[in-house]
Structure formats: structure tokens, C-alpha cells
Amino acid sequence: MQDIAHDILIQASKGDVDSFELIYKAAAGFVYNVAFRVIGNRQDAEEITQEVFLVIYHKLKYFRFQASFKTWIYRITMNRAINRYKKNLRERGGMVEYDETVCPVIVPHEIENKINQEQCEDTVISLLKSLNPDQKACIVLRNIEGLSYQEIAEALKININTVRSRLKRARESLIALGKEVVKNEL
Amino acid sequence: MNCEKIQELILTDYLDGQMQGKQKECVEQHLLRCFRCREFLEHARKTVVEPFTRAGRDIPPEFIWARIRESIIAEKERPAYAVPGFLEKLISRFRVLSPYPVIGTVIMAIFIIGIAIQFKTSTTARVKSEVQEQIEYLVSVTEMTPGNSMNEKTGFGTVIEEYFL
Numbered sequence: 001m002q003d004i005a006h007d008i009l010i011q012a013s014k015g016d017v018d019s020f021e022l023i024y025k026a027a028a029g030f031v032y033n034v035a036f037r038v039i040g041n042r043q044d045a046e047e048i049t050q051e052v053f054l055v056i057y058h059k060l061k062y063f064r065f066q067a068s069f070k071t072w073i074y075r076i077t078m079n080r081a082i083n084r085y086k087k088n089l090r091e092r093g094g095m096v097e098y099d100e101t102v103c104p105v106i107v108p109h110e111i112e113n114k115i116n117q118e119q120c121e122d123t124v125i126s127l128l129k130s131l132n133p134d135q136k137a138c139i140v141l142r143n144i145e146g147l148s149y150q151e152i153a154e155a156l157k158i159n160i161n162t163v164r165s166r167l168k169r170a171r172e173s174l175i176a177l178g179k180e181v182v183k184n185e186l
Numbered sequence: 187m188n189c190e191k192i193q194e195l196i197l198t199d200y201l202d203g204q205m206q207g208k209q210k211e212c213v214e215q216h217l218l219r220c221f222r223c224r225e226f227l228e229h230a231r232k233t234v235v236e237p238f239t240r241a242g243r244d245i246p247p248e249f250i251w252a253r254i255r256e257s258i259i260a261e262k263e264r265p266a267y268a269v270p271g272f273l274e275k276l277i278s279r280f281r282v283l284s285p286y287p288v289i290g291t292v293i294m295a296i297f298i299i300g301i302a303i304q305f306k307t308s309t310t311a312r313v314k315s316e317v318q319e320q321i322e323y324l325v326s327v328t329e330m331t332p333g334n335s336m337n338e339k340t341g342f343g344t345v346i347e348e349y350f351l
């Protein structure tokens with residue numbers, strides 16, 4: 001997520017919509033992509049993004065500027081995204097549908113063609129699908145968004161050792177899943 | 187350190203580059219000597235790190251900002267004395283439901299009930315708004331001080347907080 005200048009936050013907290021748009025531009029990519037990876041579909045990710053920014057707009061006046069604005073956004077986003085995912089899970093009897101058809105717009109350099117891109121995307125989706133929401137949140141923040149352990153701990157309001165143990169368990173199960181896939185292919 | 191402990195560290199701090207100094211040295215020394223752990227590291231990189239570094243990113247669709255902006259501006263322009271949406275609906279429903287013969291009775295009933303509960307509601311309303319203020323304060327404190335919660339072991343905190351997040 002891009003850094004946001006202090007005076008922009010101040011202006012936005014007074015209700016200035018143009019300043020708030022700058023905040024949106026700096027943070028929307030993070031909010032949207034994290035929500036999409038945690039929940040698994042774009043429509044929910046769009047709704048969560050809208051909700052998160054309306055919450056930020058309304059609560060900005062209460063925001064204490066010595067605290068990290070980024071952490072605050074991380075928290076609101078994770079809380080909403082995980083809750084939406086759990087709600088979908090409850091409502092659909094443990095089965096959640098994932099968007100698997102559309103490929104993301106921005107693709108890392110090393111992927112040259114569309115087939116490769118689709119394969120990579122399939123792999124990411126099936127790996128994330130296999131994790132529980134708490135593990136998935138840690139993996140998304142660490143491996144896709146590149147947050148440090150400390151930042152993840154603050155975003156999820158958990159102890160840093162809980163971050164470690166969730167990542168460890170998530171990765172153990174991803175490794176086991178990999179072995180399972182190889183075994184089935186043989 | 188034995189292989190089990192080393193592999194545990196590989197799966198977390200070592201793979202994530204969160205390790206420094208002596209501990210990192212210790213893991214690397216072990217890796218030099220132990221083929222099994224080297225293999226484990228290689229495999230872990232391929233299965234739990236690399237797939238995600240190739241994950242793509244989406245640009246949020248433009249209509250999201252348009253909707254947010256619209257909702258903010260609509261809110262700013264809404265006059266302070268406006269009737270809240272649900273009250274408006276309630277009133278219009280009553281208009282539909284009340285044919286002439288019933289009106290008198292309904293008005294009388296509302297009038298009597300209204301007087302009966304007036305005292306009670308005025309008190310509860312005051313209490314409610316105080317509670318609301320307190321909750322808002324609590325939320326502004328808990329949500330906005332990332333440092334304070336670091337000792338907590340729990341997930342998403344209280345019900346109140348979840349409501350406001």
C-alpha cells in the first residue's frame with residue numbers, strides 16, 4: 001500500500017472528498033485484492049471495498065494520528081473480509097464458490113503467456129481454497145501482500161507467535177496438499 | 187538444533203526472511219551439513235512461496251469509487267431534519283393501511299399508548315445515546331491503537347468491536 005501524507009488525512013478527516021479520493025487511490029488496490037483473495041469472488045470484494053472506505057470516511061474524524069493509518073486499514077479490511085467469507089460459508093453449507101474464470105489484470109513479469117498465467121492463477125486459487133480463513137489471511141498478507149510478521153500481527157490483532165504458528169500450519173498443509181496432488185497425478 | 191526444529195524455522199522465519207544474526211547463522215550451518223533439510227527447504231520454496239509470488243493483482247473496478255463518492259455526497263446534501271428512511275417507509279405503510287373508518291381508532295390508540303410510554307422512552311433514549319457515545323469512544327480507542335493489543339492472544343476482540351469494524 002502506498003504511503004498517505006499527513007495533511008491529506010487531516011483534510012479528509014474534515015470531510016474533504018478530493019483528499020479522500022487520494023486515500024482511496026493509495027489503498028483501494030490493497031483492500032480490493034486482499035478481500036478478493038480471502039473471500040474468493042469479485043462481487044463480494046467490490047462490496048467489501050465499498051464498505052471499508054465508507055467506514056474509513058466516517059471514522060476518520062475519530063482517528064488518532066499517532067497510530068498507523070495503514071494498520072487501521074489492514075484491520076478493517078481483514079475483519080470485514082474474513083467475516084464475509086465465514087458468512088458465505090455458513091449460508092452455503094460449507095461450500096463457497098470461487099471465481100476461477102477471469103484472470104487478474106496486473107501480472108508479474110516472469111509470466112510470459114496467457115496459458116501460464118491461467119495455470120498460476122489456478123494454483124493460487126486451489127492452494128488458498130484448502131486453508132481455513134485464519135490461515136488464509138496470514139498467507140495472503142505475507143505471501144501476496146508482503147507484510148512483515150509484526151504488521152500481520154497488528155492487522156489481525158493476534159500475537160506474533162500466533163502469526164508464526166498459523167503460517168507454519170498453513171504451509172504444512174499446503175505441502176501435504178502438494179504431495180497429494182502429485183500422488184493423484186501418478 | 188535437530189532437523190525437526192530446523193524445518194519448523196525454515197517454514198516460518200527463514201523462508202520469510204524474518205531471521206537475523208545467530209539464529210540465521212545456526213540454520214545455515216545446519217543446512218550446509220544436512221541434505222534432508224536442504225531438500226526440505228527447496229521443496230518448501232517451490233510449493234508454498236513461489237506459487238504466490240506469481241499471483242496476479244486486479245485493479246479495482248472504477249464504479250466502486252463512483253458509488254462511494256455518490257454515497258458520501260448524498261449524505262452531505264441530505265438536510266439534517268430529514269426523516270430517516272425506515273420512518274418514512276413506516277409512515278407511508280400506515281397511509282396505505284388505514285381506510286377512513288379505522289383512522290379514528292388508530293389515532294386514539296396511538297395517542298394513548300404514546301402518552302403511556304412517553305416518560306419511559308425519554309429516559310431510555312437518553313441512556314441509549316450515552317451508551318452509544320461510550321461505545322464509540324471505546325471503539326476509537328481500541329481500533330486505533332495497534333500497539334496496545336499486541337499482548338492479546340485472541341482473534342477479533344469483542345462483539346462491540348466487530349460491530350464497528
Ligand SMILES: [Zn+2]
Nearest residue numbers: 189220222223
Ligand atoms: Zn537437518
